[in-house]
Amino acid sequence: MIPAGVEIFVGLEPIDLRWGFDRLAGLVEDRLGRVARGGGALYVFFGKRKTAMKILFFDGTGLCLYYKRLDRGTFRIPEALEEGGTSRVLEERELDDLLHGIDLSPPRRRPRRSLH
Numbered sequence: 853m854i855p856a857g858v859e860i861f862v863g864l865e866p867i868d869l870r871w872g873f874d875r876l877a878g879l880v881e882d883r884l885g886r887v888a889r890g891g892g893a894l895y896v897f898f899g900k901r902k903t904a905m906k907i908l909f910f911d912g913t914g915l916c917l918y919y920k921r922l923d924r925g926t927f928r929i930p931e932a933l934e935e936g937g938t939s940r941v942l943e944e945r946e947l948d949d950l951l952h953g954i955d956l957s958p959p960r961r962r963p964r965r966s967l968h
Contacts, residue, residue: 859893902926
């Protein structure tokens with residue numbers, strides 16, 4: 853499903869998933885500073901409840917929209933790499949893991965308990 857060598861951008865702020873092609877393309881330009889019809893990139897957006905996502909991409913002839921809604925559970929939206937970040941770049945494998953419900957967050961370190 854994922855074209856090889858494509859850039860993947862994830863919007864970290866939830867959106868209204870009723871939005872269609874044109875509204876999402878506008879978000880790509882406004883929030884990411886990119887051109888949706890430029891090709892070579894996938895743009896991933898999540899709804900407020902994190903149970904659904906939309907992926908917008910340009911295949912060379914027009915915009916395509918992939919929509920996935922989970923039957924159970926929620927998507928694990930990756931964390932921003934910098935404070936206040938509104939988007940994040942993913943590798944192809946990370947998107948594949950995200951689509952399959954694998955948490956992309958770094959493991960949290962637990963404080964060591966003292967043996968004293």
